[in-house]
Amino acid sequence: MADTAASIARRPKGRQRHGRSSRITDLTWDFYKPLLCNLYQSYTLAVVMALMKQKFDFTPTKRQYGYRFEKWGIRKYNSAEKQGLARNLPELDKLINDPAISDFFNTLSPDLGISNYAPRPFLGVSDAAGGNVGNVANTFSDVSATTSPSTASDADASFFDGDTAVEDPPSPPRTPFSDISYPWGTDDEVKKLVADFCSAMSDDQNASDLYLDLFQVLSMSPSPLYNAKSLIVTSFARAAQNPRDAKRAQQTLSRYRDQIRTRGYDRPFLFSMLDANLQESDETLQSSATHRQVCDTIRKVLKDDDTELGDIPHNYSAIDLVTYHFLSSALEVYEKTIKTINGQLPVLSAEALLHTYVYRQPLADTIRIGGTSPLRICIDWCARQLKLKHTVPAEVASIQCADTQRQWCDNIHLFCTLWHSMLLQVQNGTPPAWYGPCESALGISPSELLVTVCWMIGSDADTDSANDILKRADTVLDTMTRLSEGRIWLKFLRTFTWMNKLVDTDDGDKAFEATVLQHCRRYIVATLNVDLPFPAEPVADTSGCRYLDEMESFSPSDGGFGSFFNVFDPMEV
Secondary structure: OOOOOOOOOOOOOOOOOOOOOOOOOHHHHHHHHHHHHHHHOOOOHHHHHHHHHHHHOOOOOHHHHHHHHHHHOOOOOOHHHOOOOOOOHHHHHHHHOOHHHHHHHHHHOOOOOOOOOOOEOHHHOEOOOOOEOOOEOOOOOOOOOOOOOOOOOOOOOOOOOOOOOOOOOOOOOOOOOOOOOOOOOHHHHHHHHHHHHHHHOOOHHHHHHHHHHHHHHHHOOOOOOHHHHHHHHHHHHHHOOOHHHHHHHHHHHHHHHHHHHHHOOOOHHHHHHHHHHHHOOOOOOOHHHHHHHHHHHHHOOEEOOOOEEOOOOOOOOOOOHHHHHHHHHHHHHHHHHHHHHHOOOOOOOHHHHHHHHHHOOHHHHHHHOOOOOHHHHHHHHHHHHHOOOOOOOHHHHOOOOOHHHHHHHHHHHHHHHHHHHHHHHHHOOOOOOOOOOHHHHHOOOHHHHHHHHHHHHHHHOOOOOOOOHHHHHHHHHHHHOOOOHHHHHHHHHHHHHHHOOOOOOOHHHHHHHHHHHHHHHHHHHHHHOOOOOOOOOOOOOOOOOOOOOOOOOOOOOOOOOOOOOOOOOOOOO
């Protein structure tokens, strides 16, 4: 059952007058404009319409095409001037090979080319070393992209922008995935923003308490809200890193699974891995017991002597990123366990199995047909924001760090700056275009998407204390925005996986982490006028540093990522 409750700043549901046609956004029309104008100079409207439907599942009405061609100044069809396939729809296959089609694909995504379903490198991208990351055959059918391609224009109102009044209202979406929506009002909406921010900044104490409160609010709703509950309980379990929080999360997760198991909403692999993660915080259990649970869980999704990945149902319209992370970590544990027990290398290839998982996600089809995703839109949005000359919030700008912590500090400055800009847009009722669909597409909060993007940017930025991180990030984004969708996702998945692994820190880093935590708490309290379950302790004086006074204060009620897996060196991106 889909969640139907309304939510602040989420994609509006348009009224349906009839199902004759769908609203086509200006972004989508502009995206296809070069191709349409090129084709319409050589073929009839009927042929162009047939091609666009067959190749791209792009199905405007004749009236919509006519309106656009007139708006663009393209002359209407004149049969005397058309050649070749003017009236011969059965020969449409010849048009597929028209140079205009190839040129369009090459411009769109040089790494991917015209979509086909032969085995190809991971997401169509070759490994940096020159070889393929892995070849996995794609075995699923083509589906149309449900998101309009992004352009340089800033369309931050919603994922689907409104178009001219001439065109028809939207038809019901064909995607089986619905937006995750919440039944709460402003107070709990703010609490969700605070929880997501705390989680992104590894403030696990505050994040876990806030997520538990939010889950209890959802539990009191008369609507099932399974999608929303699953996401919040997952966020709660991921943030619960100390024994007290882990015990509460285990109990909450267990009760929730008992409720949904018979209703078809259980997620056996993900929830089992979350449970194993939480058990690691139980000081009475040995790590070997946790590893056994991980191995038992991974065996249930492997087949053919551990060489093939079984079915792991996807629950989001692009990719389930949290499941991807746990699959990656579990495979590493399983490989090492087999090697220890048998004294020989396992036959499984973790890399190939991960590639298989990604290929089965809707995201893979979106990339192949030249579609876009909230990740791409988020990166483009970040690039535009950094052109606006924002400043780092004063509460975090005052953080002092050693040279070895410069990149860490820079990434916090970058994230808080962009997060504040996102917050202003959400408050003003015009959230970024990636904000609304983020959770239903990726299974993570907008804050987690943004912080991962910031670490992607930071990994490519020069460490230079003499140069503002916002300027350096702007330079990095000039290059990053030109990457293909496939290459962007390769970089993101590597960063996301690395960020979700615990790393042992020395005493200096632990002290710096504690300082960062206090500054971030001061920032979120000052910005949203909230009371945290665990407030900030005294830090260096930043009095009078209220950031962006034009922000209206919310008045809510009172009210890090990690896993148990082994320590790994930071990945190279």
